[in-house]
Amino acid sequence: MDLNTVETVSAPRERAELWPLGPTDAVLAGGTWLFSEPQVETRRLVDLAALRWPSITVRDDGLELAATCTLAEVSALSRRLPAERAAWTAAPLFHQCCSALLASFKIWHTATVGGNVCLSFPAGSMISLASALDGEVVVWRPTGEDYQMPITEFVTGASSNVLAVGEVLRALRLPASALSGRTAFRKLAPSPLGRSGIVVIGRVDADGTFVLSITAATVRPYVFRLPAVDVELVRAAHAGIPSDAWTQDAHGDPDWRRGVSLVLAEEICAELGHP
Known part of the structure; x- marks a missing residue:
């Protein structure tokens, strides 16, 4: 859908270039929901793609999924992890949770972790994944600070969460202890x-x-x-x-x-x- 109220599209390449963000700005990751219906109050899109965050970071203490990581990449972890991290027996959940979302495999290649979490719909598949695996969100504040909190505290209700104007979801972290269950x-x-x-x-x-x-x-x-x-x-x-x-x-x-x-x-x- 054309967003005919949008006047500007910004593509920040560094963290500092993300701000200022105001109430008429919309942060764009995959855009599968953003472009699905009119956004009459939106005047500017801020495209996170230019920041080039690594989609998936695997460490000994767990896994980090960037907000821009696609659902296709998440789903592929169910095939990838058994070879790379045999102890992470929760690997099947990645594909299972992606399959719980009303979306075709084509949408999986565009829809993102960040969009799914920030929309905070009850049926958010990445919320299901994070809830089952002790997931925590990492949020950037415009002051240059970060904070981290459990997904169960971040999502407060249907389509509501604690994200304030100007804050940007950076990543979702899943600990190795939960991945090993x-x-x-x-x-x-x-x-x-x-x-x-x-x-x-x-x-x-x-x-x-x-x-x-x-x-x-x-x-x-x-x-x-x-x-x-x-x-x-x-x-x-x-x-x-x-x-x-x-x-x-x-x-x-x-x-x-x-x-x-x-x-x-x-x-x-x-x-x-x-x-």
């Missing part, structure tokens, strides 16, 4: 290739800790860290999700999401309960 993935959508109504992911760490994340079904991520894989503990944790936290849209009613997410969580317990 055994994982199980479940999703449900109204149609086989439709937007996810429920995404539930479980992870068992080396010390037996069980991490369960529920996304898409809720307006923000809910992550529970339990001492072991235990159905009764999962049921108690699930019951603590507030009634107004369940997503209500054309892809599923809150009651359906509440009930079926628990069924999927119990399936995950059964799968991960045996080494």
Whole structure:
């Protein structure tokens, strides 16, 4: 879609050139959502591509995905990591989470981690990935400072997060400790290739800790860290999700999401309960 209110496109090559950013400026990464509908208040696009951030940085302590990393690159990690980092047994989640997004493989080559996270839609596939793997976002402030926080604190509701005007999401970091866990993935959508109504992911760490994340079904991520894989503990944790936290849209009613997410969580317990 043509954005006929846009007057200027900027392509900063250094961090300092990103600013100032105001309320009529839009940061452009892949642009798959930005160009999907009118942006009547936008007067300037700031294209992050010229900054040439490395899409994926692999270190001993974990993985960093740049905000400009595409979903195609994320998905490919499920094939790449087993050869490079055999201990990172959570590798299948990268492709699984990309597949939970309503988008064709063509869109995967343009849509980005940063756009998916910053839109903060309940069905954001990169939010599901980060929630399941103790992900933290790295944000640049216009003052030259950075801050880092868990994805579960960054996303505050449906299409809302803590990002302030002038702040730019730089990267998503996933620690090696989480990448080394055994994982199980479940999703449900109204149609086989439709937007996810429920995404539930479980992870068992080396010390037996069980991490369960529920996304898409809720307006923000809910992550529970339990001492072991235990159905009764999962049921108690699930019951603590507030009634107004369940997503209500054309892809599923809150009651359906509440009930079926628990069924999927119990399936995950059964799968991960045996080494």
